[in-house]
Each structure stands twice: as structure tokens, then as C-alpha cells.
Amino acid sequence: MNKTFAGVALAGTMMLQTLGATAAAEGVIKIGELNSYKSQPAFLGPYRNGMELAVEQINQAGGIHGKQLELIIKDDNSNPGDAVRAAEELISREKVDVLTGTFLSNIGLAITDFAKHKKVFFLASEPLTDKIVWADGNRYTFRLRNSTYMQVAMLVPDAVKLNKKRWAIVYPNYEYGQSAVATFKTLMKQAQPDIEFVAEQATPLGKVDAGAVVQALSDAKPDAVFNVLFASDLARLVRAGNQRQFFSPALPVVSMLTGEPEYLDPLGEETPEGWIVTGYPWYAIDTPEHNAFLKAYQDKYNEHPRLGTIIGYSTIVSIAAGIEKAGSTDTEAMIKAFRGLDVVTPFGPITYRTQDQQSTQGAYVGVLAKQDGKGIMTHIRYVDGKEVQPTDEQVSQWRPAAANQ
Known part of the structure; x- marks a missing residue:
């Protein structure tokens, strides 16, 4: 199947011919999905829409080996313990064939x-x-979205071109933010040894x-800022920074995720122009x-998609x-x-890589601007995920050997 199936799934035509002939089989394939729908609705509402569109297209085309796909969804309450209990219920009570989902990194690690x-x-x-595919990786877990390492590596070339020495950093204090900052520091020091992190x-x-955050950043008098905040935290940071005239054209900001419509659309007129971001310019x-x-x-859906979609x-x-x-849907067959x-x-x-079970999905990098009172990305380029991976030697050092057996 691989490329042939996915391509026709997108087009919605040839798949009828490719898979419809096998529609004699009975039954369903149950996909168990768990996520933080209550706490992260901006991303996960569109995400669920995207899942349901794909399921609809596949089922209308005859399903997989004649079996229809069925989504069984549970909320993990943004809590690792609740997530594990939800996963256990999906496996034992709902009898799902595969597991997928999770949004927050600490939840993803718990289900890994x-x-x-x-x-x-x-x-x-x-x-x-x-950690999902490296330090805590295992043979049963694959990952679709590009990792913190990959996203940071996409932004580092632009950050280096700024030629700024004194950097301030702001991030959410949990696994995702900590991982992103650690990678940013490492890659920036490699590229620019004299860099200083002043706040x-x-x-x-x-x-x-x-x-308080903006005041602390301002007091450090940085030459540039690396931001990892997202969702409501991002909106509050931007508003406070604009009110205090901290974010100005003279202060470059490199920011993860900010160009994603989930987080950019709500900023509207407050969109900070000139920020270098990763995102999803669906309109371009x-x-x-x-x-x-x-x-x-x-x-x-009569609306535009988001990155979650x-x-x-x-x-x-x-x-x-x-x-x-x-x-x-046998586990060993799926791994293979x-x-x-x-x-x-x-x-x-x-491609889902054999060495770490990470996909090569990329992301768009661009610069924020405003158009008709809305935030947009300009000067966009797509960075293929395979171009921002560490070396195979590094992966073998970071990932347990047993994870690939």
C-alpha cells in the first residue's frame, strides 16, 4: 500500500478501485485514540476533524482489506496517570487493534x-x-510529528544568521519546553561558540x-529571544510584550509553533511582525x-484547516x-x-525511519507579518524532516539497542 494508498486517499478517487475489490471481508478495525481534548481544544478540535475526514474517505473507498475503520476516542485529562488508565481501558474493554494519539510530551512518554x-x-x-524515539524509545512506539530536535534544527540556521550574542529564552516548564531549550542551546553553541544565554x-x-516574565527578559537586555510558549501562554506573552514595548523590530525573536493557525489566528492585530517561526501557512x-x-x-467543514488537522x-x-x-493489525506485523x-x-x-521509528514529516519556516488585521507567515519554505535529523551514529548512542530488536 504505502505511497499508492496514501496518495489516492488524498485524491479520493483511485482508492475506490484499489481497495473496493476487497470489501467482501467483514468486521471493523478499531483505532484507540487518547488525547488532551479538554485542555488543548485549539489544536485538538481541528486534529479530531482531520482524523474523522481520513476515516470517512477510507471507509467510503471500501476500508482496509474490506474492513471499516472505527475511531474510539478518550480524553486523558492532561494527566499521565489518567492517560495510562484510558489506554488500559481502550485495550482491555474496547479491544482496540492499535493505539495512537497524545499531545503533551509527558503524556506521550507515559503511553510510550x-x-x-x-x-x-x-x-x-x-x-x-x-525521548519518545530516543532515550525512552522502544520497538512498539513510532512517532509522526517532527520532534523538538527537528523543529529547533529548522530554526537554528536563521537564528545564527541574526549574529546576535546575548539570548534570552522563555519556555513552558515541562518535557517539551525543556527538551527544546536543551537542543537550542546545544546547536547554537556548536554554530556560534561565543553565544551567551543571559535570561x-x-x-x-x-x-x-x-x-513578570517580560520584565525579567527586558531587565537582561538581550540581543534576541528564543520563545517556546504556545496557546494561551503565547497570547499572554505577546500582549504583555507589546504593552511594554519589549517586542519591537529591533529585537529579533525566534519562536517555535507560533506560525500554526491554532496559535497565530487568535493574535490578530497583536501579531508580532518579524518573528521567525515554524508553522502552517495553509493559504500559501x-x-x-x-x-x-x-x-x-x-x-x-467549511473552514480552513489548522496544523492539528x-x-x-x-x-x-x-x-x-x-x-x-x-x-x-498484529503487533509484530505492524512493527515490521x-x-x-x-x-x-x-x-x-x-518515511518512518528504521533507525528510530521517527517519521520524516517536515514543517514550514517563515516570518510573521500582518494582513487585513490577521497574522500570516511570509517568506515561507518547507524544511523536509529528513534534512534536520541527527546522524545515525548519534541516534545509536541515544536510543537503547533493544528498541530496534
């Missing part, structure tokens, strides 16, 4: 460990921490005291894969491709099928 001990296939769709603000997730991507996806999504859609397309290639699996997504082709 659960998958290892329960010997169940798990596709981590969204959590960004590097570091680690804030509680969802509870940033933006005024002109490729066959994305155009087909965009039309299908807008026809169904891409992740949700690509998650289901990936699982379907893996099951088609494996010939079943996913290693080296090629899938065509709205962002183009990706």
Missing part, C-alpha cells in the same frame, strides 16, 4: 512506556519530546505570569497533495497504510510494516 510493557503498537501522533524564564504550562501551499486535502477539508489526518492515513502493508513505511500526506511524502 505503556506500549512497551503491554506490547501493543502505538503511533504517537503529536508529542514532540525527543531564562521557565513558566508553568497554562499559567504564565506574562508581565500549492502542491497536488495539499490542494486535494484542502478542498476535501473545506468541503466537509494535518497531524490528525496524517495519523489515520499512516495507520491505514501500515495495516494495508502488514496485512493485519512501519519500519521504512512510505506514506503520502498533505505535506508530501514521508
